Amino acid sequence: MDRVRFFAGLSALVCAAGCDGIPSAQNYATVFGRVYDAATNAGIPGVEVAVDTALTVLTGADGTFVLAPVPSGQTDVIVSPPDGYRVGAQPAPFSALNGDHVRLDVPLDRS
Numbered sequence: 001m002d003r004v005r006f007f008a009g010l011s012a013l014v015c016a017a018g019c020d021g022i023p024s025a026q027n028y029a030t031v032f033g034r035v036y037d038a039a040t041n042a043g044i045p046g047v048e049v050a051v052d053t054a055l056t057v058l059t060g061a062d063g064t065f066v067l068a069p070v071p072s073g074q075t076d077v078i079v080s081p082p083d084g085y086r087v088g089a090q091p092a093p094f095s096a097l098n099g100d101h102v103r104l105d106v107p108l109d110r111s
Contacts, residue, residue, distance in 0.1 A: 038108060044059060045060060086110075088107065
């Protein structure tokens, strides 16, 4: 029984020491939204969405995406449309603050 308590205590200490350097989620912003066909309103899967070209995701089957953790400050979002689509205008840069949840829906036009 003493070995069980020892390893339980040791595990708790290791976790506490290892987790100390991880910043809280409130130190970052989250950008989420949907990329969709402007004519049909259908979500478009597989669209690359990037924040300052450092953090990149692909939209899911329904066109939705989540980018996190996004550092606070001036943020540029770049949408790279798939073949057959074009972006009417790239999303405008915005300022993200710690803890923000920024919704960004992007319509694409057929080319």
